[in-house]
Amino acid sequence: xxxxxxxxxxxxxxxxxxxxxxxxxxxxxxxxxxxxxxxxxxxxxxxxxxxxxxxxxxxxxxxxxxxxxxxxxxxxxxxxxxxxxxxxxxxxxxxxxxxxxxxxxxxxxxxxxxxxxxxxxxxxxxxxxxxxxxxxxxxxxxxxxxxxxxxxxxxxxxxxxxxxxxxxxxxxxxxxxxxxxxxxxxxxxxxxxxxxxxxxx
Numbered sequence: 001x002x003x004x005x006x007x008x009x010x011x012x013x014x015x016x017x018x019x020x021x022x023x024x025x026x027x028x029x030x031x032x033x034x035x036x037x038x039x040x041x042x043x044x045x046x047x048x049x050x051x052x053x054x055x056x057x058x059x060x061x062x063x064x065x066x067x068x069x070x071x072x073x074x075x076x077x078x079x080x081x082x083x084x085x086x087x088x089x090x091x092x093x094x095x096x097x098x099x100x101x102x103x104x105x106x107x108x109x110x111x112x113x114x115x116x117x118x119x120x121x122x123x124x125x126x127x128x129x130x131x132x133x134x135x136x137x138x139x140x141x142x143x144x145x146x147x148x149x150x151x152x153x154x155x156x157x158x159x160x161x162x163x164x165x166x167x168x169x170x171x172x173x174x175x176x177x178x179x180x181x182x183x184x185x186x187x188x189x190x191x192x193x194x195x196x197x198x199x200x201x
Contacts, residue, residue, distance in 0.1 A: 005039075005043065007041050007042070007043065008039075008040075008041055008081075008082045009041075009080075009082065010041060011041075011080055012041065012080040012081060012082050013038055013039065013040050013041070013046060013073060013078045013080070013081055013082070014038070014039055014081070014082045014083070014084060015036060015037070015038050015066060015069035015070065015073065015081055015082070015083045015084070016036070016037050016039070016084045016085070017034065017035070017036045017062055017065035017066050017069060017083070017084070017085040017087075018034070018035055018062075018065075018085065018086060018087075019032070019033070019034045019053070019058050019061045019062045019065065019085075019087055020032070020033045020034070021058045021061075025054075029054070030052040030054055031052075031054055032052060032053045032054050032055070032056055032057075032058070032061050033050070033051065033052050033053065033061075034050070034051070034053050034061040034062060034064065034065040035048070035049070035050035035065065036048065036049050036050075036065040036066070036068055036069040037069075038069050038072060038073060038078075038081075046072075046076065046078070047069070047072045047076070049065075049068055049069075058087060059087065062085055062087045065085075066083055066085070069081075069083070070083075079097075102137070103137075104133045104136055104137055105130070105133040105134050105136075105137050107133075108128070108129055108130060108133045109123060109130070112127075112128055112130075
């Protein structure tokens with residue numbers, strides 16, 4: 001039945017928002033009003049709010065209602081929410097939480113804005129690493145198929161590495177030989193000096 005509220009999925013709460021706009025203000029001056037309500041899967045009201053949003057468009061007022069509903073869900077630690085509004089007629093909008101790795105472009109833009117901009121504004125065109133992250137989000141930087149020569153035996157296995165003990169012994173033997181050679185050269189120095197003097201005379 002179209003007039004019956006639909007329960008959210010298991011483990012979720014639902015935020016419903018409705019906005020009213022009037023061509024002429026009421027005697028109290030209000031011309032835009034919005035109401036938001038949060039209910040759990042059983043339909044129990046967890047929170048609600050209502051009031052004027054004068055000076056805002058219907059879209060702006062609706063988004064403010066969604067914002068306050070989502071803010072309350074955050075405060076009561078309800079992390080899974082569904083949002084419904086009748087404002088956009090047959091248009092459907094979905095808000096989904098995704099891993100930050102799938103949101104790389106806006107992560108870059110958020111950091112860029114923090115470091116380089118003074119106000120929130122549109123960011124058309126390509127600058128910095130924006131195009132790189134746009135391509136990465138679309139998977140254009142990764143090949144979906146392996147190379148043509150994949151698994152054809154082109155990789156040659158390396159020799160089996162020596163054990164750490166063998167490497168240590170080999171190094172120790174090399175150092176001993178080098179030390180013995182140096183010692184022999186030092187001890188034979190007098191003999192070589194005498195031979196040189198004898199040859200001189």
